[in-house]
Amino acid sequence: LRVAVLGVGLIGGSIGLAARKRAGAHVCGFDPDPDVLARALEAGAIDSSASSLAEAVAGAEVVFVAAPVGVLLDTVRAALDAADANCVVSDVGSTKRTLAELAVDERFVGGHPLAGAETSGVEHAREDLFEGATWYLTPGARSSGVLYERLHRLLSSLGACPNAIDAETHDRLMARISHLPHVLANLLVIQAAGMLGEGDDRRLPAVGPSFRDATRVAGASSAIWTDIYLANADSLIAGIDELTAGLQDIRGRLADGQAPAIAAWNERARADRDALFGSGLIGGADGETPLELRVSVPNRPGVIAEIALTLGEAGVNILDLALSPSPDNSQGVVALWVHGDASATRAQELISGLGFPVVQA
Amino acid sequence: LRVAVLGVGLIGGSIGLAARKRAGAHVCGFDPDPDVLARALEAGAIDSSASSLAEAVAGAEVVFVAAPVGVLLDTVRAALDAADANCVVSDVGSTKRTLAELAVDERFVGGHPLAGAETSGVEHAREDLFEGATWYLTPGARSSGVLYERLHRLLSSLGACPNAIDAETHDRLMARISHLPHVLANLLVIQAAGMLGEGDDRRLPAVGPSFRDATRVAGASSAIWTDIYLANADSLIAGIDELTAGLQDIRGRLADGQAPAIAAWNERARADRDALFGSGLIGGADGETPLELRVSVPNRPGVIAEIALTLGEAGVNILDLALSPSPDNSQGVVALWVHGDASATRAQELISGLGFPVVQA
Numbered sequence: 001l002r003v004a005v006l007g008v009g010l011i012g013g014s015i016g017l018a019a020r021k022r023a024g025a026h027v028c029g030f031d032p033d034p035d036v037l038a039r040a041l042e043a044g045a046i047d048s049s050a051s052s053l054a055e056a057v058a059g060a061e062v063v064f065v066a067a068p069v070g071v072l073l074d075t076v077r078a079a080l081d082a083a084d085a086n087c088v089v090s091d092v093g094s095t096k097r098t099l100a101e102l103a104v105d106e107r108f109v110g111g112h113p114l115a116g117a118e119t120s121g122v123e124h125a126r127e128d129l130f131e132g133a134t135w136y137l138t139p140g141a142r143s144s145g146v147l148y149e150r151l152h153r154l155l156s157s158l159g160a161c162p163n164a165i166d167a168e169t170h171d172r173l174m175a176r177i178s179h180l181p182h183v184l185a186n187l188l189v190i191q192a193a194g195m196l197g198e199g200d201d202r203r204l205p206a207v208g209p210s211f212r213d214a215t216r217v218a219g220a221s222s223a224i225w226t227d228i229y230l231a232n233a234d235s236l237i238a239g240i241d242e243l244t245a246g247l248q249d250i251r252g253r254l255a256d257g258q259a260p261a262i263a264a265w266n267e268r269a270r271a272d273r274d275a276l277f278g279s280g281l282i283g284g285a286d287g288e289t290p291l292e293l294r295v296s297v298p299n300r301p302g303v304i305a306e307i308a309l310t311l312g313e314a315g316v317n318i319l320d321l322a323l324s325p326s327p328d329n330s331q332g333v334v335a336l337w338v339h340g341d342a343s344a345t346r347a348q349e350l351i352s353g354l355g356f357p358v359v360q361a
Numbered sequence: 362l363r364v365a366v367l368g369v370g371l372i373g374g375s376i377g378l379a380a381r382k383r384a385g386a387h388v389c390g391f392d393p394d395p396d397v398l399a400r401a402l403e404a405g406a407i408d409s410s411a412s413s414l415a416e417a418v419a420g421a422e423v424v425f426v427a428a429p430v431g432v433l434l435d436t437v438r439a440a441l442d443a444a445d446a447n448c449v450v451s452d453v454g455s456t457k458r459t460l461a462e463l464a465v466d467e468r469f470v471g472g473h474p475l476a477g478a479e480t481s482g483v484e485h486a487r488e489d490l491f492e493g494a495t496w497y498l499t500p501g502a503r504s505s506g507v508l509y510e511r512l513h514r515l516l517s518s519l520g521a522c523p524n525a526i527d528a529e530t531h532d533r534l535m536a537r538i539s540h541l542p543h544v545l546a547n548l549l550v551i552q553a554a555g556m557l558g559e560g561d562d563r564r565l566p567a568v569g570p571s572f573r574d575a576t577r578v579a580g581a582s583s584a585i586w587t588d589i590y591l592a593n594a595d596s597l598i599a600g601i602d603e604l605t606a607g608l609q610d611i612r613g614r615l616a617d618g619q620a621p622a623i624a625a626w627n628e629r630a631r632a633d634r635d636a637l638f639g640s641g642l643i644g645g646a647d648g649e650t651p652l653e654l655r656v657s658v659p660n661r662p663g664v665i666a667e668i669a670l671t672l673g674e675a676g677v678n679i680l681d682l683a684l685s686p687s688p689d690n691s692q693g694v695v696a697l698w699v700h701g702d703a704s705a706t707r708a709q710e711l712i713s714g715l716g717f718p719v720v721q722a
Binding site: 114172173176177178180181182183184185186187188189190191192193194195196209210211212213214215216217218219220222223225226227229230233236237239240241242243244246247248250251254255257259262263265266267268269270271272273274275276277 | 475533534537538539541542543544545546547548549550551552553554555556557570571572573574575576577578579580581583584586587588590591594597598600601602603604605607608609611612615616618620623624626627628629630631632633634635636637638
């Protein structure tokens, strides 16, 4: 497999390392900074370095764009211009609607690995950075099934768990599970520091684990996070407004001093937490056998994306998938592997609901 | 050493276990629930069980009240009524102003260990629960130095780091570093769950570590937390109002779309985080030698409390302390151990500032 990585920092470098060592891929890298590119080569993150984006992309079967959010759209566009007709182009940006216009190209599948962050630079790149990490994919209505399959399989071999999601939901979700928690971590440290006055010898007397946990991501890289906050500003503002309403609600219950109202609110949080993290999860349970489903599908763009998005939305994790076209190429069979009986049953229901014949193999 | 523990759940039981095994103390326990008391005896958390609070306290040199916040004040008052003149009485409540009126009794020193929480019950009690944990102490203006020393030394032998703080500051601090983070954890899960609609098969598609960290304490025990929120409602409301203002500030920067304003805000959080957690900490650095300071003090109540509070406020950790009265009992010497040169120098300055002669031994 020939892979190109555009931007070889922590994420791009880790993709290169993992693709070389775990997937046996040949990785060609490009970076606008020649020093970074040289260090990536030295670190073994890439097999070869290209002197231009087009040179890196030429002949590649998979291209990853790991560029900063500010130049991401232009870089992905340049990659699509330079890439072969039979090449899948993806990215690793933290917001996905910014690339939504590229969905007209059947070769583009947006991506976002939930990994990395506390360090940066190819020096910190690790082959196992994506081990067990969710890797969101945002295939569009025209995405090619063959190219989606290739990307999905490569990500699985890197150790990641690919998970299809539509770009709009992805950004709303990230606002609530990542961007807003980062904002709150910042505000909590600003507040705690404010209590201690000014100057260098302010020191928090001592904190329990809950404060450390809540502020672990405070003051993350301004270069990265300013772009992320701005790219998702509308969703983040909506999240802030929701949170502000929630704070006013609990503030009222505290001011009223009514224990039952506070306990009821806390119980709701407990129930919601159990729903989000609880044992009732579909799929992903360790030790359950992978089961294979076979789905008959018409051979047109977007079919795989539709199935992957439907299963992703329902929380059914696709461990692996394989396409086999029929001899006349008019239709095909998709083989899907999922974890355990519950996931398989749910997946069958969902796929039947889409109108495709499905059987357990 | 004779120790009484009133309330033998997770915290009380762990105090009993640690006091027996690490301090060689004889521990007598009482609990209004006879089943709990029997289980504590069986678990080895106490040497003997008393049939009443007064029986447990009789003859004790140290009493810990580990009762729920709702009955805490009455229980501590009953313990003080039953205790000898030469007995120190402390508690483990999460807010400290509620017991402020007891500061008139020189035998009372409020306490709050930052430990435990995710489980409850004597079955989960552990001898090492307090290992390395901050244990806040709130001595009052009349607290006896001899009794404070006894409590400090016992807590150190349990593995904890006793840290003096005034009750008002403690509660304001807890609102910001513990109670508000708990409120936010609840609100974040309620918001994320709300995005997924209603019903049992809601499932968060997948989350990164920042959401898990930020919501680890969501939906903590309603029985415990309702009391804590209400006991500290005024400080918590102040914290909520501050946070709401902070959210409006960042919301405005996002709406304006000005990257420099967002980066500046993030840089402030980074600087504050470094100030709170950074390497500039006084004391507590591993590997630094304990140094001894000797302070001459008049023999009157409150002197030790004054020194401990001053050092605690400045973030200087007192590793151990010992009192030796002069022959005529009119004055005495306090030996204090602190970590490393920086702490020793700072402690000397602070103690001199209080008007007490101090030398490094």
